[in-house]
Amino acid sequence: MLRVLAVDDEEPALAELLYLLRADPRVRAAEGATDANEALRRIGHALDSGGDDAGFIDVLFLDIQMAGLTGLDVARLLAGFAKPPMIVFVTAHEDFAVQAFDLKAVDYVLKPVRRERLAEAVRRVAEQAAVARPAVDLSADRIPVELGGVTRLVAVADITYAEAQGDYARLHTADASHLVRIPLTTLEERWQPHGFVRIHRSHLVALHRIDELRLDGGGMSVRIGDAELAVSRRHASRVRELLMRRAGG
Numbered sequence: 001m002l003r004v005l006a007v008d009d010e011e012p013a014l015a016e017l018l019y020l021l022r023a024d025p026r027v028r029a030a031e032g033a034t035d036a037n038e039a040l041r042r043i044g045h046a047l048d049s050g051g052d053d054a055g056f057i058d059v060l061f062l063d064i065q066m067a068g069l070t071g072l073d074v075a076r077l078l079a080g081f082a083k084p085p086m087i088v089f090v091t092a093h094e095d096f097a098v099q100a101f102d103l104k105a106v107d108y109v110l111k112p113v114r115r116e117r118l119a120e121a122v123r124r125v126a127e128q129a130a131v132a133r134p135a136v137d138l139s140a141d142r143i144p145v146e147l148g149g150v151t152r153l154v155a156v157a158d159i160t161y162a163e164a165q166g167d168y169a170r171l172h173t174a175d176a177s178h179l180v181r182i183p184l185t186t187l188e189e190r191w192q193p194h195g196f197v198r199i200h201r202s203h204l205v206a207l208h209r210i211d212e213l214r215l216d217g218g219g220m221s222v223r224i225g226d227a228e229l230a231v232s233r234r235h236a237s238r239v240r241e242l243l244m245r246r247a248g249g
Contacts, residue, residue, distance in 0.1 A: 007039040017113060036069035037068065043060075058125070061090050086125055091110065164184040169184050184202075
């Protein structure tokens, strides 16, 4: 779930924004700051305390036109941080949208803020947060995944296969899939004791979840539920050997 800092030098606007954010089930905590300097102090303290600290800030909902430093100034300063929070600009002015997105803002919400539009911004932030979480302890029997802004623990025993997607992996269970920021090679190393085997550069499967081994014209594939996955020539003999051992043992 998201930890939010909302920044606006107009207190009524800040109070309304915090009210809407706190009503969203994807938001764990939402605090407010009435000027940019206060916001920067809080962010600096949160980053110093480490990413697992309860005070860590995932996202800023940031007004642009404020006394002193503007929201754009804050965004430029944060760009120099090692792990800055995400930014959603909340403003009454359309004129700064190009600059905002040049600064990698996740979204740009116009005032007066509508509940539905704010919910869409929170959804976008939650999606980005889901694939930006740090690597987790893969030796455990459960792995945390983000689903709709909520962190859930998925049992490794429930995962049927994992699919490479660049630096990420999509974990498949019988009824869902979850994208995590973990390379498939890392999963392969850590999950061998759980009975996972590499069958292709793109797929890692739970051996006990294989329903069928298929041979067709010199090619090999395995069926896991409704999914049919190709076995590369490089891995074919190893996969067949492991399945024969399992069938015999």
